[in-house]
Amino acid sequence: MLKVNDIRQDRAMEWFTEEKGDQPFYTLVFLRYGKCVYWVNHVKLILEKGDGLLIPYGTPYYAKSVPSVFHEKFVLTFSRRDAAGEEPSRLDILQEKKPIRLRIGSLDWMIDRLRTIAEEREDRTWLADVRAEAILAEVLVLWSRERRQGPVSAAVDYNAQRMKDYIQEYYRERITKDILGAHIGRSPNYAASLFRRATGQTISEYVHATRMKKAVYLLKDSLLTAGDISEMLGYRDVSYFNRLFKKLTGKNPSDYR
Known part of the structure; x- marks a missing residue:
């Protein structure tokens, strides 16, 4: 242990x-x-x-x-x-x-x-x-x-960074392997495999993690409610947002108020 x-x-x-x-x-x-x-x-x-x-x-x-x-x-x-x-x-x-x-x-x-x-x-x-x-x-x-x-090749690292940059800019929108594949000029499955190889996360995991970081910032430094933040980040169901927030951060949104 x-x-x-x-x-x-x-x-x-x-x-x-x-x-x-x-x-x-x-x-x-x-x-x-x-x-x-x-x-x-x-x-x-x-x-x-x-x-x-x-x-x-x-x-x-x-x-x-x-x-x-x-x-x-x-x-x-x-x-x-x-x-x-x-x-x-x-x-x-x-x-x-x-x-x-x-x-x-x-x-x-x-x-x-x-x-x-x-x-x-x-x-x-x-x-x-x-x-x-x-x-x-x-x-x-x-x-x-x-x-x-073994180490990630320069080409893999470059394309993974391009996908991460895209996610950082458009994290509020729906992001899929098809969209990221088109962004780097590769097939969806290749993009998903490359992303997992370079980051240790799936595309979905990385998108959710990016959104939760923004959610923590907004909960600490704004007057927006959890419902407002949920909708802003692309989650239509606030109860789903609350469950996901708890899963990824270990805390409830209300803990930051």
Whole structure:
């Protein structure tokens, strides 16, 4: 079993940290913006936007920001709680003794999941620790899959970004694989497969997640009702909007009022 020890979001230009190698936990880093440097076992690793890094427990490292360069990242530390007689974890990345660096196609999704862990821990939400363990396991599984599949090609990444840009602009409207396929000049099924490969999400999942981010913003910073926001985002049935909001955020729209 996995146990989340700590999670933080760094947004800094001047930053430094160090572990001597006696830490009983793994360190998971997802860089959302900018650039920073890690020296792990005296090996220099320059992390850039979209990179993930997993440092095994008991591995010495130190890290710092690049001079005059702002960066933003999520850092999560976790440990394993293997019971006596329990089979070793099937996650291959937890068996590695060396740091694992990987460019992450589904970075946006993973960042959102880590943000959920951070928010629920801060709010002391009931059973937040249990949900954190489940989210961490899901993140590590998808990261392992990406690693096995190999890096996303530049062409796939380019077309996935074009589709994401389209969704960001037209998220209020009905968006399907047919529409996105036409947008990038490919077949609907190819567009759907490419999108899933590059982001770790289906087109529908990404559209709903985009809408819910906007919904959270509007609930916090406007006087619009949940019904108003539901209709604005393309949901005709406010009860469906409420259920979907609860499913994706873990909270009710009324919790933000």
